[in-house]
Amino acid sequence: MSSPVVFPWQTLIPVDRDSATAVYLQITHQVINAIQRGYLPGGARLPGTRMMSTLLGVHRKTIIAAYEELDAQGWIYSLPNKGTFVKSEGRENKKKKLGTFPLNQYPSKTGFHFTKSNLLDISVAPGDQPYLFTDGAPDFRLSPTDQLARYYTAALRRKINRRHLGYGSSGTDTFYKIQLSNYLNQSRGLHIAPKNILATRGMEMSMYVAASTLLSKEDVVLVGALSYYKANMIFQQAGAQIKAVPVDKEGVDVEVIERLCKKQKVRMLYLTPHHHYPTTVTLSARRRIELLNLAATYGFIILEDDYEYDFHYQTSPILPLASADEKGMVVYLGSFGKTLAPGFRTGFLVAPENLIAEMQKIQAIIDQQGDSITEQVLGELITEGEIHRHLKKTQKIYQQRRDHFCETLKSQLGNIVSFTLPPGGLAVWTEWDPTLNLLRVSKACSEQGVQLPSFLLYQTQQLTAARLGFGNFTTAEATVVLKLLKTAAQQA
Template identity: 55%
Template sequence: MSSPVEIPFKSLIQIERQSDTPVYLQIARTMIGAIQRGVLAPGVKLPGTRMLSEILDVHRKTIVAAYNEIDAQGWIETLPNKGTFVTSRSLIIPNENLTASRTGNYARQTGFSFRKSMLLDRPVAVSKTDLEFTDGLPDVRIAPLDKLSKAYSSVLRRKNNNKYLGYSYVEGNAFFRQELTAYLNNTRGLHVGKENVMTTRGIQMGIYLASNLLLDAGDTVVVGNLSYYVANMIFQQAGAHIVSVPVDEFGISVEAVRKLCETRKIRMLYLTPHHHYPTTVTLSAERRIALLNLSVEYGFVILEDDHDYDFHFDSSPFLPLASADASGMVVYIGSFCKALAPGLRSGYIVAPENFISELAKLRRVVDRQGDLMMEQAMGELLHEGEIQRHLKKAQKVYHQRRDQFCDLLQKEFSDYLNFGTPPGGLAVWTEWRNDINLLRVSKECLRYDLHLPQTLLFQTERLSGMRLGFGNLNEEEIERAMGILAESVRVISST
């Protein structure tokens, strides 16, 4: 039997002093409800009347009256020289739907209906292995977490930052947005102020908020073939109709977009122009200008996902479409999740001020303002140049890893696949022989403690592709992972 001391009666029984219901009845009804729900299980010993009166800060006679009421209804029994216990007799509960309550277990299923979505069924697998291929995540081990920790600790200690512990700034921390604006203007060639920036919890949140504001059921969204599956799910969840257009070595096809515009109304074009997801190709400067002109001519929104912009190895990066947008047709989305660590969830949306103002209203519904303290710390790291210095160092590390990774691809897999060395980013796109079952390769890798998620596999009748991230693996781990992959491919191709 549970000890009455272990049961949190003070929090379990809330007394409303101003209520018209007598206190003893409030106590009795609360305890009966706890017995019905199984919180007070059969056989549990209840505190003595004096002890419970002290716990609840009421007169002992009030507890005596409450116990008498509970006893009269048959929920407790008093055993001479032992105490008062929740009855262990079989009790009849009028409502048959309280079966779960009688057992003390929470209901496994709802008693009501609700909408279910097959669109969101594609799982994001969590690795339990030592090695894992990702779609291009960074190595959190080299992130400047010590600098961020010191900055965050300092922010918390300053009394003048207590304002960030309350409600404020729906668009995000003002200082962080100011520093972020300067950073984006310097690195992306933008010409914006902090009024053009709203912070988010990452790129996916940005895509979700923008889609909810921009899309109505039946709207057409154009994406590349292939495209980012999470973005596609968001568009479909918003009720949009997705149309894909070809992507070649110069990026998404402008002519295909133009032909669509001539035959139907396009609401949005979704792009990852710096490194197209998943194939990593860069949208050419000529096509960027052409797409901007098309957006003005036909009135569609360009949702520009700043995917992998921070890492470029062979030359200076092309500036985003947003940097040349003079007509307010581009909504630009980015984050520090790849630059630092995915778990930090620091992202942003850049757009004309009227759009940001309306977007902030929507954001307020799902996330009042974000983590203002963390944003203050991030703003200070930007102000002091720590993030910029980290990116410069990380770029050298990832450049070496890319070269090692591509050398091993050429050495171990030349008979099985084709690939191009990406000019930047943290992943390589590979196209495999059609006779190699990539799903079987994935399962074979798992036998050797290497996780190859299904979300990295793109296999159809015409295509066998795999997006392999190298950023999260150090040199020794790259060697091991590629060795396991090579052995798995040999096993599958020989059967």
């Protein structure tokens, strides 16, 4: 091959002195890349340590260290008085033509084909704007971080808890499930034991495990005519057929569900009954009883998402369908993400014992170990009453924010927006002047420093609406952001 001096070492092995990686390791890794990609074939001679140090502008000892590392890993060998060479074992002796692709860059595209899913296409990442509308996210600034820090520190310091850090740990989940079952029995009117609980890393994981266990290809899943987009994506990814059911002021239309059940086999009904997503309406008590009877009659599963159960402002929350389920037709999903903070990824799934045992098999594939320390902490927060105290405190704050947000929304955009004061939750369902293009409003918002994501917008020939979260805004922030929203609507 060509002389090692002619080989473009400076181009192919750039040295970044600001990198946290030692210089000799940078050289080592990039020489390995050159060998793996065929630019340095088996038998190729490397420059001597003095020459290479001159070519790369580094100390000779750095090159010696790099060559020693390459030799230790089996990439090169040295012959006295002859030089240092690339080992030939398993590598072609034919040199690959040098291209323009740098050795320290990762490929931007795969070299193989794979199926892309349009079902999962959605942009939810926050942009650079100072204000972000959400679909009802809580304010992480209200999270009880001091209490969490104390409980985490105490849990990690206890020697008895160290056994929970290894594989196959046991004990923590039992303690947590005992406390959680007591908490749910008291706050939701359930009648469950620890064996009825599957602990997960959040609502979406619970939903994914439930769909993977319960749904087969072409199964029919009923959802609200407007429904939670992530749930729809999970069901479709599982191969299910989604059919929409009308939603009115009392929740999903039970008569339509019954007519559908008489025509075809329905596998599942997905509900967010406490505050329907996205319209925030509450499923009436009468319809809850009717749905339980229909499920028992026609044999469909009710997947009950306890979305925003903890946030109610005018009356006590209506108990979930799971609290009155006598036939084992309801699978109940919940999370502490909104209660504590979105980053606190702890969810739960409640179901009869035989189904929990089957779901544990699916969960073991994607989340074998879980998070035992977090569960220990959460169990202690429940035991000490910290969850109740935090909820009581934040509920007052969110109610004040709701009232202020709605008053300001009415004063700023009352001529083009109508809404009903939500009885709970962290978002308002707004219906807009149908002559407006909401995507243009979203674009104008971006120019005003406000991000209004497209998944919050619902615009068809029959509907022009948006779900606007208020929980993550202080009253002062809400005043500013709604004035900017008004300006954007005028410009659109």
